Amino acid sequence: MTLDLQRAAQRRMRRAVITLAALVLVLVAALVVIALRGDDRTGSAPAPAPERSTTADPTPVETMPTDAGEYVAPASYVALPDGAGDVGGLPVEFPRTPEGAVAMAVASARNAWSLDAAEVEAGIRAYASAQYRDEMAASAEDGATGNRAFAGLPEKGPIPRGAALNAWPIGVKWEKKGSAVDVLVLLRVTSVSGAGADPKTTLVVAPGRAIWESGDWKSDLTDPKPLPDPAEIGTARFNEDGWKAIQEGSRL
Structure with missing residues (x-):
């Protein structure tokens, strides 16, 4: 990443932090497109997705990096539990374990990338702490x-x-902080501006903190701090940087 891109990302972060009371919620980190610190990978992007929002899972894209030779398998996986319930189709009621906290953060971050304000709001109401909801x-x-x-x-x-x-x-990466769990979610975000347009794929790191509230994990505010550069799955750096590949339920 060039210095100019880093500075641009930092400016986006500052604007988002000011808008959101000087703190970053993992859900809102994705909503307002902060912490955008990755390279576009249009060469390996999938065919344009059908016209849809991000409530459902997108089709997985090719993980072989364009700038390296062999695919490097992830050194570590984490099995993320399913939620025991749902609110409007969004999973909730995760187990009170670090993996349950990470599963909530992953679900929250995934849902945040939507073009539909109603879907964005539904994700906030499902996952945000009551204090800030x-x-x-x-x-x-x-x-x-x-x-x-x-x-x-x-x-x-x-x-x-x-x-x-x-x-x-x-x-994902995570660290227990007392009763809370600080989480980093690494996402591959693919966008298409319209029929016939070339898709753009960008890696994004979204930070957040999970707290146990009213019998479930919720997203709390966390202090903004420098984020690690993202690393594509299938590369040696993904392993070197300590990322864990995600397995949710029975799905890799």
Whole structure:
């Protein structure tokens, strides 16, 4: 990553931090497209996705990196538990374990990349801590607008035919901090600005903190701090940087 890109990412981070009360929620980190610190990989991106939002899982894309020779298998996997319940199709009621906290953060980060403000708000209400839930829900429209900008779409009006924005979590790191769990989610985000447009794939690291609240894990605010550069799964650096590949339920 060039110095200019790093500075641009830092400016986006500062704007988001100011907008969101000087703190970063993992859900909102994705919503307003902060912490965008990765290389576009258009050479290996999949065919344009069908016209849809990101509530459902996108089709996995090829993991072989374009700038290396052999595929390097992940050295470590983590089996993330399923939620025991759901709210509007979003999984909730994760077990009270570090892996349960990570599973919530992954679900939250995945849902945040949506072009639909109603879907963004639903994710906030499902995963945000009660203390900040209403405030964050009020920013759902801004989140969807930021996602539109990321995908190269007009901020207002109908979404162009063939436009899509999909987020696929590919790796995680976490650290217990007392009763909380600090989580980093590594995502591959693919966007298409419309029918016939070339897809763009970017790696993003989304930070967050999970706390146990009312019988489930919820996303709390965490202090902004420098984030690690993302690493594509299938590369040696993915392992060297300590990322764990994700297995959710019976799905890799």
